[in-house]
Amino acid sequence: MNVAISSTSEKPIYQQIFEQISAQILRGELASGYSLPPIRQAAQELRISIITVKKAWEELERSGLIHTVTGKGCFVAPFTPDEIRQMRNDLILKQMAGDASYYKSFGLTLDEIVEMMRKVY
16 A cells, blocks of 8 residues: 655645555456555654554445455555556545536536646646
C-alpha cells in the first residue's frame, strides 16, 4: 500500500486515502486478501489522526472494497476480474456524473466538455 497525502489538496485527507487505496485495489496492485495495516499503524506512518484513517477504512468498507475480520484486521475483499472492472466503472461514472453537473452549470455543451477533456488528458 502506497499513499501520498497532499496538504495543499482541496480534498479531505480521508478522501485522498480512500481514492488512492481504491485505485490500487482496482488496478490489481492490492490483491484480494491483502491485509491493510492496522489503523493506528497507518496513522502513525502517515502522520495523521487515527480518526482520519478510520474514516478512510470505513469508506473503503462501505464501498465493498475491503472487509473487516474482528480481531484480525481489514482485508481487500475477494473479486473476480469482471467484478473489479464493474466496480471501477461504477466509481468512475459516479465521479463523472458529479463532474458533468459542475461543467453543465457553466453552460458547457457535451462537445465542449469532451474537447476540454482531450486537452487535459
